[in-house]
Amino acid sequence: MSRTTGKIKIATRVVGVALFLAGTSACTKIDKFHGFAPSNEDLTEVAIGQTTKDDVIARFGPPMSEGALTTNAVYYASSQFVHYGAFAPKEVDRQVVAFRFDSNNVTRDVARYTLQDGKVVALDRRVTEDGINDVSVIGQLLGALGRVDAGAFLGDE
Template sequence: MTVSASKTGNAARRRRRLRVTLAATLVCAAMAGCTGEQFQKGYILPPGALEQIQIGASQDQVLIVMGTPSTVATLNGEVFYYISQRANRPVAFMNQRVVDQRVIAIYFDKNRQVIRLANYGLKDGRIFDFISRTTPTSGQEISYLQPLFKLLSAN
């Protein structure tokens, strides 16, 4: 075998390796596009934020710790609502699936001090407070929470 034939054989092997490497890279890039995604909509609760809010804290202290609420209501005093939803999509191009929906409610008295905290979510299809471990009864509170969860579900 001559030197030029040997060089031609080596060049062909290098081109083949380069093609295989490029093909593997393209397959990996295509597979990366198919992996699952996580989505967070609305308020993102900072770690440990709820633990920092004590009964009797002022409205200003709540705003410093939690930030601006998603919405505010006036029931028997004022209520700050922080609304969030987490969803995932296991494979690209599939529909999102809601994993968790939360409404954090901070209730204030007439003096603008915290009287109660609630972390509402859905459990068995019903609105549930994960702090007090209770399902709210009908009345002003539940009539305000139901549309919030329906609004979250529509998205």
């Protein structure tokens, strides 16, 4: 066996091991956590009819959202996503805790919603219409051919 053949075999093995390690690490599960929702133990510190809105915000921090226009409420939300390799992340857990207050900003109700309780709600749809209406690029080019003036194209006046 010559020296170059031995070096090629070693290099092939190193590349093979590197590809194997890269392939197996690409399939590793990655957990991602977003947001904050108080746990059930944390919620025991909130007394219905006694705890104020300011107390809740001081205890749990700024809320994710406040329902100031329709209801006097604050919302805390957290989500857990699992991501495997090149696949899209999948949401496996969602917790939304809603604190509702009366007109004096005293806690009236506390509710917890999970991923199983929820449904997708489009709050605002901002889409700019392109006006093309499912016409392909080739269809647009062929449609433009009929609008060419032969006299202008050939230079005749």
